[in-house]
Amino acid sequence: MRFTNVLLVLILWSVVIVAAIEPISTGIAIGMAAALSGFLACYQNVLYYFHECCREEWISYNKSGLEIDLKRKLFGQHVASRVIMKAVTGFINNKNPKKPLVLSLHGWTGTGKNFVSQLIVENIYNKGMTSNYVHQFVATKHFPHLSHIDTYKAELQQWIKGNVTICPRSMFIFDEMDKMHAGLIDSIKPYLDYYDNLEGVSYRQAIFIFLSNAGGEKITRIVLDFWRAGRAREEVQLKDLESALSLDVFNNKQSGFWHTSLIDKNLVDFFVPFLPLEYSHVRMCALAEMEARELTPNVEIAEQVATEMTYFPKEEKVFSVKGCKTIGSKLDYYI
Known part of the structure; x- marks a missing residue:
């Protein structure tokens, strides 16, 4: 707002100078001042598109x-x-x-x-x-x-x-x-x-x-x-x-x-x-991680990664101990 006020003062001052030096240009200068003043009236709204603020332009549910x-x-x-x-x-x-x-x-x-x-x-x-x-x-x-x-x-x-x-x-x-x-x-x-x-x-x-x-x-x-x-x-x-x-x-x-x-x-x-993840979910996580890295999903690698994870309980081995948390680092080993 301070910048807006300063700029408006400068514009109006330029109008005064132009009128004193070259009267024939006064009408043009005043027209320019009016146009720029109109822009400045919208200046705050324009800023919303360049600087994040608490408005729908920046906060909108998708x-x-x-x-x-x-x-x-x-x-x-x-x-x-x-x-x-x-x-x-x-x-x-x-x-x-x-x-x-x-x-x-x-x-x-x-x-x-x-x-x-x-x-x-x-x-x-x-x-x-x-x-x-x-x-x-x-x-x-x-x-x-x-x-x-x-x-x-x-x-x-x-x-x-x-x-x-x-x-x-x-x-x-x-x-x-x-x-x-x-x-x-x-x-x-x-x-x-x-x-x-x-x-x-x-x-x-x-x-x-x-x-x-x-x-x-x-x-x-x-x-x-x-x-x-x-x-x-x-x-x-x-x-x-x-x-x-x-x-x-x-x-x-x-x-x-x-x-x-x-x-x-x-x-x-x-x-x-959030339910504990099973083998099939870990496999899907691996494929999704490949896609996120813009790599061609490789089912064989995804299955290897999922197989190497540790599962519990000890007898049934149904759920992944770490879920999908270490998928990224394990993929680094294979890719």
Whole structure:
């Protein structure tokens, strides 16, 4: 705005000079000034196309894009895909949500939790994970010391308040919730609750995503029971997992959700289970990684990579211990 004002003053001053030196050019100069003034009136809008801001030009939900990404890039997660799609679409289409969207993603490492959070981001924010309105916290990096927990609480509150003030459609991703100090996440409870606003700031358009390995054992046990009973993996539904998962996480002393008010007050909208991956899913991950690297998918190499992964339980060897997490490095060995 300061630049706009200075430029306008210079233009008007040039009109005065032209009028004093060459009166016949005054009409032309005034016309130019009027035209440039009109441009400057739109100058702020023009800037929106070159510099990220909290507007639809930069923040716009691509429903079909997310749906396609989940179908083509996420393997073995029919429950998570369905829940994520419905939850995100319903929330963003709601012009007057009663609270922020709060998703808690649970499952063993390598099952796709981080990947899915990135897909959500990429289909809402034009700049993806580099957007100024997407904020990611990693427990071991940003909140390492238990002795500093009071400082972390105050800083986290100020960070969320400040960023939502700048852009109501901000997203906050908390990774490694299973390593977060118990009680810390409760500091943001007011921002996730059913309030019109807090101190003049509304948090209802914001999105909070929590990622955790906690609950992975419970999920695996339930899915393994289905497998042992001869039932298809696709028969597993959210109702088979969500209640047991939320209770397991709430009572887990090693989790940042231990006895948290976020669960006690039902502020988490969905506990999204990520199922342990099987051989076929690891194979698909390998093929997808080749495609992402713009290589011709090689089924034989994909099968080799999948075969070399470690599987559990010891007797049945049904699920990949690391999911698809080390696929990239294993492909480097073969390609």
